[in-house]
Amino acid sequence: MKEFKTILNAYQATDFTKRKAALATVVQVKGSSYRSPGARMLMLDNGRWVGSISGGCLEGDALRKARQVILSGEARTITYDTSNDDDNQLGIGLGCNGIIDILIEPIDASLDHNPITQLEAFLKYDNLGAMATVFESDVPDIPVSSTVEYNHLSKTIGQSDLLNQLLKNDLLEVINNQKPQIKDYPIANGSIKVFFELIQPGIDLLIFGGGFDAKPVTELAHTLGWNVRVTDECVAHLVPINFPLADQLQPCKREFVAKDIKITPFTAVVLMSHNLKYDEEVLSQIIGSDAPYMGILGPKKRAEKLFSTLRNKYHIDISKEQMNKIHAPIGLDIGAETPDEIALSIISEIQAKFSNRSGGFIKYRTGPIHHRDGKEDQVFRQVYLKNCFPKRKAN
CATH class of the missing domain: 3.40.50.720 (NAD(P)-binding Rossmann-like Domain)
Known part of the structure; x- marks a missing residue:
């Protein structure tokens, strides 16, 4: 939650008559990564940023991509493959052994509902929240960065009726099971890929x-x-x-x-x-x-x-x-x-x-540092605490 607060404070302190901004979100990780899905970074067009999506190795390239997103006004997902020691796509061989998908969204401060105001709403929750974010799409009616969220009123709210109906039941399942997930949806005229995220209040x-x-x-x-x-x-x-x-x-x-x-x-x-x-x-x-x-x-x-x-x-x-x-x-x-x-x-x-950890030395940990889905070696940020929302049945 500190990252959300820091990003929100920076957003509120920015004069958007002079500056433009974009938000980067880690939406999918396969293998090893410094940050888990859900990590965010606010980037301004003057090169300043708040938050992080890695240990510092991806931020520079993400800033360059953010300028392109700001100019085009269209969100896009960037994939970084850090598994190859000799891959110089970023000018260095990172050797982190992971594939990371980063969603970069332009921020329109004139809108009441944008990616930052969504974070602000979650900061006001006194319970678990959840959000489904489309990060791959070839469906014209469902652009990348479209979302459906589960709010403090125990309601699912989508940016389109089509998306809300498509994701509502799976979003409720994520809430009930307290397990984030990535899911593909084939649709008549294409397909979309969605990151289901659980957002936990700060301690x-x-x-x-x-x-x-x-x-x-x-x-x-x-x-x-x-x-x-x-x-x-x-x-x-x-x-x-x-x-x-x-x-x-x-x-x-x-x-x-x-x-x-x-x-x-x-x-x-x-x-x-x-x-x-x-x-x-x-x-x-x-x-x-x-x-x-x-x-x-x-x-x-x-x-x-x-x-x-x-x-x-x-x-x-x-x-x-x-x-x-x-x-x-x-x-x-x-x-x-x-x-x-x-x-x-x-x-x-x-x-x-x-965090449901023992507090011992990491060097003696036999499993990976971050929780992974065994099927595709995907990393997810886990929530282990009690969910106060009443369980709801899918329609």
């Missing part, structure tokens, strides 16, 4: 406790583009100067946590108040929430006291599923000692949790 970090060691956690989370909230029952702890990068500082008495604090399936909860009684009350109220991650600062024996109190005082038997969500002691084992190192350990563990 919502909720910190209970406004101590000095919470500050580096908020700063690092902000750097990653997460939404950061800090709450404490002591107003004196929530001094804005101590948490300049927090999105929200919310005082809340411990007994009102369940009532006043919002928790979603995209919320990571961190308990770091250094107050055992406070943590007991908070944990008793949030243990049954939708948060997929709950981290508790402190040694293992402290956590065991918390669990014992939940059983004996609050009569809460922690289920296996709930225990899987709780991380105590919090953080990855990186030898952290200082507040900044501990913050890195905490944030890294949360990232691993939301």
Whole structure:
């Protein structure tokens, strides 16, 4: 989500009476690639860009292609084959062993609905979103870059009735199964190829406790583009100067946590108040929430006291599923000692949790770094968290 925010901020800061722009989106990857499908880059006609579609090796050529797209006013898909070490199509042999399709679309800022405003709409969602984008087409009525999206109102909206009816059921299937895909559609007068993308909200970090060691956690989370909230029952702890990068500082008495604090399936909860009684009350109220991650600062024996109190005082038997969500002691084992190192350990563990990864050394990973479809070795960005949208049946 940080990339979306950065692109949107750059778009809003651009004077389109003087500048023109295009948006590049990775729509298909076969083999290895630095970025997964869904990665985006906003490019201006003066050579500036925001976001990325690779590790820096494709951006220069994409800028040249973007100028052509801006001049023609027509979207096009560019294919880069980085699998050949001796292929000098970009002036260098990349040797990344992948084939990457990039959709480049001209941006008309005068339109209320364009590729950037679509991203803005997804930023406002509080749930999973999905979009189907045509990136290959020889059908006159369905040009490249045509889309159908699944919005926060649980409706599918296509840029044409034909496309909406054609893709609606498959888009709902992607939502229900939470699996992106690429699909070909033969049509009477041609065919189209479509990228089905799941768009996940950014991580919502909720910190209970406004101590000095919470500050580096908020700063690092902000750097990653997460939404950061800090709450404490002591107003004196929530001094804005101590948490300049927090999105929200919310005082809340411990007994009102369940009532006043919002928790979603995209919320990571961190308990770091250094107050055992406070943590007991908070944990008793949030243990049954939708948060997929709950981290508790402190040694293992402290956590065991918390669990014992939940059983004996609050009569809460922690289920296996709930225990899987709780991380105590919090953080990855990186030898952290200082507040900044501990913050890195905490944030890294949360990232691993939301990505369904173990947090180990990549060198020891036996499979590919990115999730791949075994049939065609296609790379997809996966979503592992709970989908709040009600399942809908295809028509």
